[in-house]
Amino acid sequence: MMTNPGNRLTQGQFSFLPELTDAQITAQIKYALKHGWAVNVEYTDDPHPRNTYWEMFGMPMFDLKDPAGILLEINNCRKTFPNHYIRVTAFDSARGVESPRMSYLVNRPKKEPGFGLVRQESEGRNIRYTIHSYATDKPENERY
């Protein structure tokens, strides 16, 4: 893909930018906490864009005042899953919103094989297109 050299996964915020540093991640978390959003750490090795429900690392963190605790969890998660995608989401529980406000990647596997285009022939001469992550050919935990 011409627009995405190196097959870097582009999901959520800041994904076209260089990797965020810990200081930048902290600043983003601070922004979320300032608005009273609950911050979670999630991970997965199936980065298909329709896979919205990633595994949670630990419990969602409510009532935190300071980003240090969340950064601690992020680093724990990186240590446990060094070759998984890890993202930080900020959930806004305000009535009428009740959904994530922020979501950005904080860790990605060293080698990202990317996605292939799959063509399926259907009725008539129609073709259905979908994408398929090369990594998911292997079983869980052996993908990256």
Added chain:
Amino acid sequence: MIEPDQDALPETNDALIDLEAELRDSNVQEVLDKLDRELIGLKPVKTRIREIAALLLVDRMRRKFNLTSAAPTLHMCFTGNPGTGKTTVAMRMGEILKRLGYAREGHLVTVTRDDLVGQYIGHTAPKTKEVIKKAMGGVLFIDEAYYLYKPENERDYGAESIEILLQVMENNRDDLVVILAGYKDKMDKFFMSNPGMRSRIAHHVDFPDYRAEELLAIAKLMLASQNYRFSNEAEKAFAEYIPLRMKLEHFANARSIRNALDRARLRQANRLFARRGQALTKMDLMTIEPDDIRASRVFKEGALDLDGDEGANGTIPV
């Protein structure tokens, strides 16, 4: 947490620095004055807080000259009898540390054993960690900390909680300040069985009991904060009440005084209610009269009020 100052001064030895200006910038004097004004007595506590404030201030100036030193350990242990103001001081501590740039948020998270120790295997660690994460950037205040360790039950999960705490107190010194509080003798026993805990706590502060005249001053402050006042006679009556109450059992310093005042307010309301029909002034509503105090059983029978056998456990009579 402490970042090197951007506008670091050149490394000359003769560059002057204005301690006075530094003090003004940090606004810490304001907090210390407030502490002096609102906390009666507690000499050793105030001295220690002053020392800590001075240390942090000097540390800040040293950083301007690029004289680096490790961030000081500020974990504390408050010991003292019930009602001597341990929680109040802990709350102030957060504010002071924030003004001095040591704590980022300066909030206080108060927990007891229940909040830290879980009920089954594997429950304790996440519970303790959650509390620690909440307290980061501020002060974690563990009330009656000696209950964390129960030597008579070797399968108690308290030890696990202590272990996690110790680790965090060492590794995340910059992120949170842990304050343990409890009665002196029990805390000593607790430290005896957890020497690691003792060595990680730099400041052991003992809260002395209040004297009778200090308690009277506290009572007046408490009333003023609730927009009440003593009449002259009532103040005399209360001054008599305090030594009598101090002799009785379950005396809990300032907490007993607060309970006595709550009961006096009750009687005052009753008295005002009894003389319905007469016009009341604002002064009447504010003033506690001697009758409101002398009606206490402490005077009549030398016994605790029936409705107010407040104890060291801090139950507030209704």
